[in-house]
Amino acid sequence: MAKAKKHLYPSGIVGNCSFIAHIGTDTNVSWMCWPRFDSSFIFGSLLDRQKGGTFSVLPDGKFTSRQYYVENTNILCTEIDCKDGKYRITDFAPRFYLFERYFKPLMLIRKIEPLSGNPRVKVSCKPVTEYGEEVLRAAPASNHIEYFGAASTIRLTTNFSINHILDEHHAVLNETKYLVLTYGTPLEAPLKSTVEDFYTRTKDYWQQWIKKTSIGNVYQDSVIRSALVLKIHQYEDTGAIIAASTTSLPEYPGSGRTWDYRYCWLRDAYYTLQAFNHIGHFEEMERYFNFIANISVKEEGRYQPLYSVTGEKYLKEIEIPLKGYLGNQPVRIGNQASEHIQNDVYGQVLISLLPLYTDERFVFEERTDSSSWISSVLKMIETVIDEEDAGLWEFRDISGYFCYTYLFQWAGCQAAIRIAQRIRDKKLERWAGRLSKKAADRIEACYDPERKVYQQAINSSYMDASTLQLIMMHYLDPASDKAKDHLKAVESVLSAPGGLFYRYKHEDDFGKPEATFLITAFWHVEALACVGRVEEARERFEQLLGYTNHLGLLSEDVEASTGSQWGNFPQAYSHVGLMNAAYRIAMKLDRPNFL
Known part of the structure; x- marks a missing residue:
């Protein structure tokens, strides 16, 4: 054959x-x-x-x-x-x-x-x-x-x-x-x-x-290209950063997974801001802060998972009469995920805005008068912490109590504690502390002591690559046996040949996923580095560099059996994953800056 x-x-x-x-x-x-x-x-x-x-x-x-x-x-x-x-x-x-x-x-x-x-x-x-x-x-x-x-x-x-x-x-x-x-x-x-x-x-x-970019002296060429790609995915007029400039490139041929990615996902703000921070580019961070802050101040109801580049909320998804990439249909514009309930987003907003309060390099006019809108985000977390949501993978007909959602609610509350300390608001600090404890209890409800792993959701036996973030976000001490056991358990199910990694392997609204997801492979690299398996991290990272096209550009998805690129292209968040993984390895090697 x-x-x-x-x-x-x-x-x-x-x-x-x-x-x-x-x-x-x-x-x-x-x-x-x-x-x-x-x-x-x-x-x-x-x-x-x-x-x-x-x-x-x-x-x-x-x-x-x-x-x-x-x-x-x-x-x-x-x-x-x-x-x-x-x-x-x-x-x-x-x-x-x-x-x-x-x-x-x-x-x-x-x-x-x-x-x-x-x-x-x-x-x-x-x-x-x-x-x-x-x-x-x-x-x-x-x-x-x-x-x-x-x-x-x-x-x-x-x-x-x-x-x-x-x-x-x-x-x-x-x-x-x-x-x-x-x-x-x-x-x-x-x-x-x-x-x-x-x-x-x-x-x-x-x-x-x-030249003004701080890039570690490992994997410099790849990080430089990724930084250049990420930069032009920012819509400078508002500061929004889109996931990709394309729509409807299939996650896998014939999958029907053809989405419009020309929007800004608040869910990914933390990772993107990390990437810009690691390379020392504050202008782009400030613009993105302003985009998020503008949405946060005016949003009275729920946050949407994504917004247009100008902060518009109405992103109705429709199918249009085009043949599609290599015949893959449907071709979609707009994105129904804007209507989803994704409750990790409130925590994402808080941790994304944390540097405005803790990093003296940023000047933020509202920093001294922010109790009201920080309180409003905490109120949103308090309101939704007991409800199911669609999760970060945007399941269309599946809901649950997802570990990842609670992780970012926990992390957001931790950020709110630090912000409250900075603006000297004891009441806000105590409130955030109570909510943080409640979110942590929900995370622990996802733990399976027999398999020594945090599962995708409460009362779920599925593995999920997003739980690797428990290690990178330092919910789990990376040096602990619990972190190392969790990593091994997730690897045993979701790791693929060639350094690749699946998001999950169970059926969803469109069947069983066929392609691996690049950013989760870079998360795996980060997790390996965090727990001290640095040489494995380097080996897998170098394997992942083989999935670029002739110009060093990364797609969203990779077919494990052939190494084929699929999904919207180039995918800004795949390049974000590369930049953050390279930084994590450089830090572990004690070589964060080019000398």
């Missing part, structure tokens, strides 16, 4: 904290949403080759390609080798400091340079909107093409022949050409000098950003 082929996503991303574009090894912009991360795609062939539009620069005939990033940047190069010669496409989204703020326009720049021979290229630019239901109307002008039909005008400014683009004719590439696609405000400046200036400034910005 032939071995199944390994599936990897053949693309890279560029972005500037306003948008993200996916560029394939075939030169095509296969996914790009404007004007926001969660807007309709302008190019979306990733989900439907017929309705998704196109933006490619292809040679005449067959070709091979090579893709790489300019060192320590989010600038992507694609080199094309064809029968007539060789050329390079450099793709980037401008980002640099200008007039005391960041310049980050809705502008995708493509620079096309001949490298050898006389390659003949064809530019195809066909943007769409309304998720492919409307093809934009192209109108030629002297040095640009305007596309009408979107909420704002889209313009392609270029020194290519306008007619060659409109007619999709091949032409000899005998000099450097430029393609500048804009939404709203067009580029009205000298083309060549402006693009070259934007390129230099953008390259300098990213390389300086990395």
Whole structure:
């Protein structure tokens, strides 16, 4: 029987904290949403080759390609080798400091340079909107093409022949050409000098950003790429960080697990803030703090598990008529998980905001007058601590009293105690202490003394990778036998070959999960390091580095039998997991900083 082929996503991303574009090894912009991360795609062939539009620069005939990033940047190069010669496409989204703020326009720049021979290229630019239901109307002008039909005008400014683009004719590439696609405000400046200036400034910005990053001297290359990926998943206007820039890439072929990840999950705030803190980037943390604080102050009822990048609550999930990635349907926009009851989120908010009160590097205007809204979050915990929820894995038709939920309620109350001490509120401190004890009692109700393991939920025999966090959150002393026994018991059920790890192995609303979940594999690495199994942690971490694509980008899920990438891509939280695991190993090796 032939071995199944390994599936990897053949693309890279560029972005500037306003948008993200996916560029394939075939030169095509296969996914790009404007004007926001969660807007309709302008190019979306990733989900439907017929309705998704196109933006490619292809040679005449067959070709091979090579893709790489300019060192320590989010600038992507694609080199094309064809029968007539060789050329390079450099793709980037401008980002640099200008007039005391960041310049980050809705502008995708493509620079096309001949490298050898006389390659003949064809530019195809066909943007769409309304998720492919409307093809934009192209109108030629002297040095640009305007596309009408979107909420704002889209313009392609270029020194290519306008007619060659409109007619999709091949032409000899005998000099450097430029393609500048804009939404709203067009580029009205000298083309060549402006693009070259934007390129230099953008390259300098990213390389300086990395120079200011504190990264341990183990696994530096991987952490640098992960940091760059995570950075452009932050929607800078509000500070929100999305899980991924894509929707409906399946967790496993034919699984029906096709979700829209273009939103901000409060549940993951703690891990993301950890990652930024570990690399010493406080600006991104402050922006994310502001996003969470704005939601916390205005939220009168329950917290949702996720919000839009602008804090909107209404994220109705619908299915749309697209063919789907490799035919996988349904294609979904919106996310029903926004309606779920996930009661760990209140603790996540409290521990995420803790540094505002305990770290003097942050200036927080509301720090001295926060008893009321800290009390409101504790009141929410008190209200929900006795109820079932959907858990962090967002079960749609399963509810329970999950260990992970109680862990973060416990951790949130521990954070509230520290905040109360800082703002000298004894009443708040005592209240948080009582709730912390109640949450800890519920965690202990998940413990099976015969198997020496904390189970997924009260009155449940299932194993769950999320319980590894009991060790990393120091609910369990990592040096204790109880922590070590718990880790071994979870490993015995959920560990997979090649360093991979399952979330859980029982059936859920969609059947039994087929793919492993990358962030849980990185949690396992952290847990190994915590309990002193450092060499095992390093071995497994290095195995996990083998599941990137050709550019070092990670997916959400990996098929254990083939090492195939699945799920939305690239997955910001997989890269968060990599960064936190690398930091944990570096600390155990007593080498947290590069020397």
